[in-house]
Amino acid sequence: MLGKMPSHYACGVFTFLSVCLISLLLTPPCDGGKILVVPVDGSHWINMKILIEELHARGHSITVIRASTSWYITEKSPLYTSITIPLFPPLESFFDEERASALTFFKLTKEFLTMISEAHVLSSKMVTQIFDDENMVKKLLDAQYDVVLTDPAIATGVVLAKYLKLPMVLNVRWVTSGEGHFVIAPSPLSYIPVPGSGLTDKMSIIQRVKNIFFHSIIIFQQKVMVGPSYDAICDKYIEGGCDIISLLQEADIWLFRTDFVFDFPRPTMPNVIYIGGFQCKPAQALPTDLEDFVQSAGEHGVIIMTLGTLVNALPSDIADEIASVFAKMPQKVIWRHIGKRPSTVGNNTLLVNWMPQKDLLGHPQTKVFVAHGGTNGVQEAIYHGVPVLGIPLFFDQYDNLLRLQERGASKIIELADVNGKSFEQGLKEVLHQASYRQNMQRLSRLHKDQPIPPMEHAIFWLEYVMRHKGAPHLRTEAYRMPWYSYYCLDVLLVLLTAVTVLLLSTLAMFRFLCCRRKREKIKSKQH
Structure with a gap:
């Protein structure tokens, strides 16, 4: 048939077939698996969605369990099919300008813990609804999933994996009460700081006393605030009973969203795989209007500011003072700000509801990142080598920024100290002292200098669990031992x-x- 074709057409067909053949030969074999994903909403979903995108691109079939009240996890997606569980009432957005009129660290911490406690209660209701629905349970069993991928900050997926008797992979930094290492790995309190303590790995005796005190708070939180909700479910639905800590320790692989360029060195375990910065990629081109604004900054460059997904706006007096400082700077400013427009905004400041944070951090014009210290933002700043002026709000954010400050790549202004003078001094220090940028760029080089990219590492181990129906040989048996043993x-x-x-x-x-x-x-x- 090809002999009857014009020569140039036949040549094109042969070229096309050759390209297809080469593509097939170069593409690694992939037996698509069936993955049940139980995510956590909010900023945690950003991380999980990035993993889902990569898994989908590699031919895996993904099902996501979501609540009907979900903020960000959509019911319909080209990446996954969803199972929606009716759940009321929804969690509120963390706080806005009106609720934060008396903004203090302790107020925010109290509100944050209240929100987390409500999230665990809703999670327990969600698990109960699933287990009480015979059709739902049959559907999940009949699907014959290969693995459960879940974020254990909320324990819905952990309990579900146990009930379905499936291998479990955790996309983790935080568990139901605190940082994941404290559940699975030896964690001497003499040099491993507890989240929230604001300590480094070099502690005086007074600081060690403080560290033990904070650890006792976490134990209290697990025993009194979190554990009872899930214990009741375990006793009712899981044969032989269970508790959340032992279920976490049964996980096959822990994909840990950190690394030791960012974190302090500490003991670890064979089934802990470090994927810090796995979500980071080279910057893409900015939208034309944003690129024009950035380029208009000239040699002075750009400052970007965002306080994360849970914070809508700062109190108007603080926002006005920050805006007035920005207005005096020769740099251009891009500020993610939702709410009342500050009265002192200058012509050099662009207020946006959303910004392409990764692409802005990777832009050569970006000089400083003003941020709250969320894990994603900190790791993206490390990846792109941009120094940080940190304003921590709650939970782990101070600790995240402290790790950068200890390495000379960030300066922290505590929330209670934020005013026009302190903000201006801190901003100018990070802008004009070359050591901040040099130290952050050194961290960037260290982070990128590894044999396997973090994303490849994550996918390999997830598929490893699917291929081998778990990874019990990497899991310590310590969790089966009573505490006195x-x-x-x-x-x-x-x-x-x-x-x-x-x-x-x-x-x-x-x-x-x-x-x-x-x-x-x-x-x-x-x-």
Whole structure:
């Protein structure tokens, strides 16, 4: 048939077939698996969606369980099919300008913990609804999933994986109460700072006391605020009962969203895979209008500012002072600000509801990143080598920024200290002291200098679990041990008992010998 074609057409067909053949030969074989994803909403979904996009591109079939009240997890997507669980009431957005009129760290922390507590209650209701729906359970069992991929900050997926008896991979930094390492790896409090403590890995004795105090708060939170909700579900639906900590420890692989360029060195485990910065990519071109604004900054460059997805707006007085500082700067400013427009906004400042943060951080004109210290933003700043002026709001944000500050790549202004003067001084320091940029660019080089990109690492281990139906050989059996065995208190008791028996026996022997000798002396005197 090809002989009847014009030569140029036949040549085109052969070229097309050759390209197809080469593509098939170069593409690694991929047996698409079936993955059940149980995500956490908000900024955590951003991370999970990036993993889902990569898994979908590699031919895997993905099902996402979502609540009907979800903020960001859409019901329809080309990447996945969804199972929607009716759930009311929805969680509120964290706070806005009106609610934050008396903005303090403790107020925000209290509101944040309240929101987290509500999220665990809703999670428990969601799990109960699934388990009480026979059709839903049958649908999940009949689907024959290969693995459950879940974020354990909320334990819905952890309980579900146990109930369905499926291998589990965690996309994790935070678990139901605190940082994940404290659940799975040895964590000496002498040099491993507890989240929220604001400490580094170099602690004085007073700081170690503070560290233990914060650790006791986390234990209290798990035992009193979080655990009971899930324990009731475990007792009712899981054969033999369970608790959330033991379920977390049963996970096959922990995909940990950190690395030791960012974090302090610490003990770890074989099934912990570090994927810090896996979401980072080279910057893409900006939209034309935004690119024009950035280029108009000339040699002075651009400052970008955002306080994350949970914060709509700062109180108007603080926002006005920040805006007035920006107005005096020669740089152009792009500020993600939702709410009332500050009265002191200058002509050099562009207020936006959303910004392409990754692409702006990767733009050569960007000089400083003013941020709240969320994990995603911090890792993207490291990847692109942009120094950070940090305004931490709650939870882990101060600790994240502290890790950068310890490495000379960030300056922190605590929330209670934010005013026009402190903000201007901090901004000028990060802008004009070359050490901040140099130190951040050094971290960027270290982060990028690894044999396998973090995303490739994550996908390999997820597929590894699917291929081998789990990874129990990488999982420590320590979680099956009672606490007194883990800390060898039973061994200590045995040794103390043995020593005590030996000492008592020796004393008894001496006493017997002394008494016998005394009796012999008495008898000799009598004779």
